[in-house]
Structure formats: C-alpha cells, structure tokens
Amino acid sequence: MRQTFGKLLTNKLVLVAALGYFVDIYDLVLFGMERVASLQDILAQSFPDKSIRDKQVAVIGSQLLSIQMIGMLVGGIFWGVLGDKKGRLSVLFGSIVVYSLANIANGFIVDTNWYGILRFISGFGLAGELGAGITLVSETMKKEERGIGTMVVASVGLFGAVVAGFTTIMLNNWRISYFIGGGMGLLLLFMRIGVFESGMFSGLKEKHQVKRGNFFYLFSHPKLLMKYLNIILIAVPVWYVMYFLVQFAPEMSRALGLENGPREGKIPIMLAYIGITIGDVFSGLLSQLLKSRKKVLYLFISLTLLLSIVYYLFAAHSVFVFYSIIFMIGFATGYWAVFMSSASELFGTNIRATVTTTAPNFVRGSVTLMSFAHAQLNPGMGWVNASILIGLVVFALAYFACYQLEETFHKDLNYTES
DSSP: OHHHHHHHHTOHHHHHHHHHHHHHHHHHHHHHHHHHHHHHHHHTTTOOSHHHHHHHHHHHHHHHHHHHHHHHHHHHHHHHHHHHHTOHHHHHHHHHHHHHHHHHHHTTOOSHHHHHHHHHHHHHHHTTHHHHHHHHHHHHSOTTTHHHHHHHHHHHHHHHHHHHHHHHHHHOOHHHHHHHHHHHHHHHHHHTTTOOOOHHHHHHHTOTTSOOOOGGGGGSSHHHHHHHHHHHHHHHHHHHIIIIIIITHHHHHHHHTOTTOOSSSHHHHHHHHHHHHHHHHHHHHHHHHHTOSHHHHHHHHHHHHHHHHHHHHHGGGOHHHHHHHHHHHHHHTOOHHHHHHHHHHHSOTTTHHHHHHHHHHHHHHHHHHHHHHHHHHHHHHOHHHHHHHHHHHHHHHHHHHHHHOOOOTTOOOOOOOO
C-alpha cells in the first residue's frame, strides 16, 4: 500500500487530475460560500430594507444555484460525448478554459441577470473536469490500484472546498474570490502539457466500426438504462445533504429554531468538506481492504441517513452541536470517490467518459428537481418537513439502486459496449 501511494504521488496524470478537481471544487462551492455576501452587495440598492433583501437573497440564491446545476447537466453531456469521441485530454483542456474565464468574469458582475448567465457557463465548464480525470486514471492504472488513484484525486480535489472557505473568510471580498478561482484554473493549464492520452482510448480509435460517445445508447436497452440510473441514484443523497443541510444551513438553522446559527454558508460548507475529504480517504481505503465497492456504498449511505436524522433532531441544540453534526455528516457523504470508481468501471471504453462525466453531473443536477419539489411543498409543509419528505424519497431510491448495482472491484476495463 505504501509503495502504491509513493507511485501515485509521482504520477503526473494523477497529480494533474487531482489538482484539476481541486480547482473544480474550489469554483463549484464558491457560489455557495459567497451567495449571501455577493447577493447582499448586488441587491443593496434595489432592496434597501434588509428584511426584504434577506428574503430575496434566499429566493434568488436558490434560482442561481439551480441555473448552475442546469449548466452542469448540459455540460456533462457535451463533455462526456466529446471525451469518448475526441479523447479525454480534450475535455481536460477545454472545460478548464471555459469555467476559469467564466469565474473571472463573475468577479465583475453588477446585476443578477449576468450572475445567472455566468453561473450557467461556469457550471457548463465545471461539468467536464472530474469525469475526464477519473476516466484517464481508471484506464491507465492496474485494477488493484485504480481505486486508490480515484481516492487520491477525489480527496485532494475535495480539499479545494476547504481552501475556498479559508480564502473567503480571510479576504472577505467575493469578487477577489472569483478572480482567484479563475486564475488558478488558467495556471493549471500549463501543468497539463505533457500529459498523455489513455492507451485504451488510443487503441479504440483505430477500431472504426465501434461507435463512441453515443449518449442515447444508454437508453437503448432496459438493462443499460437501469445500470446508468442506479449509479446516479446512489450518489443523490450526497447532494441532498449538501443542498438542504449544508449550503442552506443559515435558512435551515433558523427553521429548526437555532437563533444564533450561521448567517452565511462559508463555515458550514468548509466544515462539511473537511469531513468529506476525510471520509473519501477512509471509504477509498476501506474499499481496497474489503475488495468491494458495493459494501462501502451501503455502509456510507446508511451512515449519511443516520446523521441526517441526527441533524434534524439535535442540530438546534447549540451552535457547537450544529457545526459538529455538519462535520460528521460531511464525513458520511465521503463516498464520492467510491461512487466515481464504480461509475468508471461499469461501462465499456467507448462510452466510459460519457458515463463518468454525465453521472456526477446528473447527481448534482438533481438539486434542481429537489429545489423545485421543495418550492412546491414548502408553503403547505414548511421548510423542514418538506426537506424531510424529499430526503425519504432520496434515500429509499439510493438503497434500491445499491441493491441492484453490480460489484466492479475486480472488473477488467479493456472492453467495449456493443
């Protein structure tokens, strides 16, 4: 195990994929951390009354997050298909240019219309980074080691949210935070020079009769479609937690009755991602130890459910308890690396990038559906009860999907879907 880690730390491909995901996550969570500060600043003249402005911040913030997630859905399909048709490296370069420039431009906005446009473009660009990186790592490593490679990429990447948290707290300037995120992305382009394409994909390009990157092929057969839906549903609890319990922690804490809870999302998001980073290392190592993805997914989905219940029952006890539960629930959702490993291992080389890129973005895009459902249920049930009902559906589907999922730990990836 120690030798494997040593090789990974000197593997340029793993390092580049990990740092790419680091910048990806930094930019992805930046809106959640700067949502309140940026909207308070932009809406100050339109809504001088702070109580009215606070309500607008919550409503518009939810809309902007949904717009970003829609961008990720569209981008996930585009970059995934491109990765299977033109190569994984084309996605790594193209996606980072798009979201880096969008985030730099985000630092100059003065109204919510442009905020929405740039959140869509940023989401579109962010959608390609993780899937292409994980696909490259999975296809270039031995099957006994690829789970550790994915774990390193995910863990280093998720720590980007922690850095984003410290940056926003120390700078206390949302515009500069966006400039830094975009700048880091453009600097990363230079590191990607000299990274080679996957050997599996290069060999596949010579087989002209094999169709590559056909997204609609996933819907051509019931078994394929169910396999694809299952891998998506397994990870939806992660974004259920990140959306309702973490990103909207200020609103949730007030709804639960914690009067002196957080007023912004910076600290809750940072604490959750510290937990997720630790959880991803733990789940990745446990997956290697048990030689099973499926057992670890079952365990962490159950832990996420348990701590979600604890959140609703005890989070309003005190600020310390609230933040402690946020950290623990972050750890419980730290099965993202195992989820990404499973996604890359489930399908053949000719459609692997499509699946590995679209699956996490459909998971993130589920936020739009959950947000819409919550908006419909909230007037009659209240903020808390509406989110609980949505959670029950999300976890029931995740358990069903995990039951249906095949074990992929020992699977040979050098094959195509036909």
